């Protein structure tokens with residue numbers, strides 16, 4: 001079996017202890033590779049390498065064009081290695097190969113291209129002042145960035161953090177999720193091939209609490225922590241980072257509300273609502289897991305939505321025809337099915353779906369669950385949607401906002417004023433009207449409430465990954 005190493009200071013390394021752990025293919029439910037198990041020692045070595053590369057190396061001192069050229073080469077290499085990277089994520093966590101090939105890997109390449117260009121084009125502001133002074137801002141790299149990633153979009157979310165951090169001249173220690181180590185090591189290898197100096201992008205594998213992850217969050221040599229994962233983990237990381245006053249960006253859980261009005265284009269609303277909850281087997285922070293449908297069209301919508309859910313193909317994620325693979329791990333499968341087991345007691349009916357073979361869960365539609373039911377309030381993170389009727393716009397907005405989360409929401413209506421009104425009233429970092437998941441990388445991305453702290457994307461990433469500095473010059477009169 002392969003051994004997936006750390007990448008520290010440009011070299012493939014094993015842990016000092018020699019310890020490893022297995023990464024399991026959730027379709028076969030067998031280990032498919034061994035991974036070097038990093039702890040505090042390996043995290044410390046990776047931070048030291050990133051620190052040296054930042055303090056003494058060429059990366060932060062390069063011009064934007066030179067750094068950008070390396071990041072563009074890396075994007076090209078990601079495209080060239082698309083099959084290998086897609087297979088790594090699919091084998092690690094069961095994502096359908098069609099999605100990892102056509103969506104996740106191309107988007108990962110785009111992350112590097114976009115942030116390379118964005119940094120070069122937004123490197124400062126000039127502010128001529130009425131007083132005769134001249135002010136300008138500089139966006140200087142912050143230093144060493146710790147990037148801690150989840151398992152649901154491994155390469156895509158890692159590059160969403162790593163690309164802006166690198167484009168702005170920082171050096172990085174990336175800790176991928178323990179369930180999905182493979183693509184991160186491949187990425188760091190491609191970065192070296194693209195000409196990135198050693199120590200600029202380091203990868204350390206291992207667990208979170210009292211392990212490699214926590215060590216990164218408490219290391220005083222780290223200047224920024226960017227984290228995507230569960231809200232509870234986000235709280236632990238914010239507490240750890242507070243000791244050193246290290247700035248954190250937290251992209252956390254969600255319980256997306258999806259509101260379908262009677263005046264919506266129902267074909268389009270059904271199709272987007274299916275994508276919103278069943279893509280990636282519902283293991284999406286942005287999943288539209290609470291579906292509110294106006295009563296006039298509730299029965300018709302539910303019938304069409306249920307039929308479409310039953311038509312989705314669940315199975316081997318390496319088969320290009322598969323639309324839902326297994327859930328990512330035994331532990332996650334147990335968590336998701338515990339919500340299904342709780343439905344009868346909490347109130348509600350499973351209209352279609354339920355447990356499938358192995359670690360799969362079939363597309364599941366639940367109706368009649370009261371607002372206080374666990375399945376209605378907590379992030380299930382699986383292919384499970386709760387559908388509820390509503391009567392008025394005000395009632396829909398109140399129900400959608402009745403959640404500790406506030407990552408995103410969707411609204412389907414052909415009434416333009418209603419779309420804008422509801423988008424303004426929804427408590428969410430992103431609202432999609434008559435669509436889902438469409439991203440402009442310049443737009444702010446993040447959540448309110450338990451869904452996160454801070455925003456990334458475009459200038460928002462610039463503000464987080466740099467130390468903005470104001471320079472004010474007196475211009476002497478003639």
Ligand code: NAD
Pocket residue numbers: 148149150151152153157175176177178206207208209210212213214215217228229230231233234236237250251252253254284285286379381407447451452
């Ligand atoms: P998780 O919080 O269990 O783990 C995420 C990462 O944090 C892993 O690398 C893990 O090893 C590490 N970690 C765990 N405890 C840590 C600690 N104490 N200190 C440092 N690191 C620690 O999350 P997950 O199960 O991998 O991912 C699923 C979650 O991520 C869901 O809640 C989902 O909504 C969320 N998510 C959010 C977004 C977003 O953009 N808001 C995107 C994707 C996923």
